[in-house]
Amino acid sequence: MTVIKESIYEPLTEQTAIELANRLNLFQEGASLTCNEIGDGNLNLVFHIQDTNNKGIIIKQALPYAKVVGESWPLTLLRNKIENEALRVHGQFVPSLVPEVYYTDEELAVTVMEDLSYLQIARRGLIEGKDYPLLSQHIGTYLANTLFFTSDYGMNQQNKKRLAKEFNNPELCKITEDLVFTDPFFNHETNNFEEGLKSFVEELWADEHLKLEVAKLKQKFLTAGEALVHGDLHTGSIFASSTETKVIDPEFAFYGPFGFDIGQFIANLLLNALSLEQDEREKLFNHVEITWNVFSTTFTSLWKTESVEIFSKTNGYLDYVLDQIIEDTIGFAGCELVRRTIGLAHVADLDEISSDDIRIHAKRNALKLGKALITNRKQIRSIEQFVTYIRGVLQHD
Incomplete structure (x- = not known):
């Protein structure tokens, strides 16, 4: 041509x-x-x-x-x-x-x-009440395959290091470092929130234990080059229908921690859930469970059949890796909940709630849940416990 x-x-x-x-x-x-x-x-x-x-x-x-x-x-x-x-x-x-x-x-x-215009951006569809029955299955499959096969388990370690050099993405990583892990936890000029959230936000800024845990998660983001991550995997970066799913916009891609993409996606499902009445949230919680279960099941299968790492056959190693991934996933999800509520870039799921009182209430819940996930991530050991924990945090909202 x-x-x-x-x-x-x-x-x-x-x-x-x-x-x-x-x-x-x-x-x-x-x-x-x-x-x-x-x-x-x-x-x-x-x-x-x-x-x-x-x-x-x-x-x-x-x-x-x-x-x-x-x-x-x-x-x-x-x-x-x-x-x-x-x-x-x-x-x-x-x-x-x-x-x-x-x-x-x-x-x-x-x-x-x-041209994917025959599909709909998943965020908009979820706001409109669409279920997308295969969304979480497809994203779980996407996550397991893309993360496994670009990691030291799924590809030759030397080839992985060469590939990682191609995805040196400092400017866009800096955006994430600042807008997800730093600015929302301090009184920074990029933050953007309603007056009705001010007391909650100031309490969050004063929480030294929370800041310590965010610092640990930021350090993991900065240093753990485990796999080629999408880097911005929210529901606005996904086209969907009842039968198809397409992941778009990986311009933030870099070599980062396994749990980052998973946490961002799950957090955006939760942000949509928080915009709904309590009795309407279960379909989103179901998506959260399916995403992790498909990811972990597929990742486990690939580990057993495709791993190039000799230690993969060592008893307990897979469990150790998955335990670390779910802990990071929960922590990264918490950071995403906070930053999408009070940081520079919001989500329509919450911002389009027309009632001021209901919108502020939903955003307070997002901050409460985000803080809880960040600080208690080590106590949650399974996806079932994770969803039960979320229900508990939100049961008196």
């Missing part, structure tokens, strides 16, 4: 996105194309291009700054390469659960990929 490249980076418009699609010959010659910029995230432009037969593609372009703040917050365009490579690597292990990539251009920071 011959492509005429622009000489310098320039943000695409709807018209230049169509021109790029034509140069790539992704539609029939002379096809009438329409284009809409549909990006609702903080970091990128996203264009949906269709012909008159409803054949479509997605063109995603990284911006050199964070949309949520503006040009005063510059960002590297190399994150586009990170995202492409992560989709390629993860696609080797779970091709049905990630979008197909058609073309990439590092200079333009562009990725052209499969």
Whole structure:
């Protein structure tokens, strides 16, 4: 395929996105194309291009700054390469659960990929009350395969070290370090919360035991290069239907701890649960259980049949690894609950609750639950105990 490249980076418009699609010959010659910029995230432009037969593609372009703040917050365009490579690597292990990539251009920071517009962003669907019966099964499968096969258990250790160098992602990791593990636990200017939460937030900031436990989790995030993690696996990074699931947007990918992706996903299920009445939450708790059970069962099977680590046959080693993963998962989930409530980037699950009283109440519960998970994660040894513990924390809300 011959492509005429622009000489310098320039943000695409709807018209230049169509021109790029034509140069790539992704539609029939002379096809009438329409284009809409549909990006609702903080970091990128996203264009949906269709012909008159409803054949479509997605063109995603990284911006050199964070949309949520503006040009005063510059960002590297190399994150586009990170995202492409992560989709390629993860696609080797779970091709049905990630979008197909058609073309990439590092200079333009562009990725052209499969059109998933026939699916719905899982966060929006959950807010609307959809169940997505296969969501947790699919995500558990995604997590087990992508984490196992990019770890020292699923690939040659030397190859893993070489792969880890390709996913050196300091700028986006710094965003996570600050916005997930640091800023929400201090009186920082990036924090954003309602006046009705102020007393709860100030109490959280004054809790030295909580800060100690967050510091330990941050240290794990900074130092544990266990597997290639997605790095931003929330329900807004997943397209879903009743039969399909596709994980998108791995631009935060890096070599990090096993439990980070699992914890972020589970926390976002819990954030949706917290927006519901008590009797409506069980379907989300069920998703939490299924996610972990599918992950642990699949990871165990891969460990027994595919591990390249000789110590994998040592009695007790697998149990030790899974115990550490669930402990980290619970702690990371707690951090995500706190930061999505009072940090810079919120979630629509809570922010769109129209009643001020109900919204503040739900957010107080998110802070209470987040703090409890961070500080008591070592006492929870199974997913059943985890969900029972959550019910206990929330039973008097």
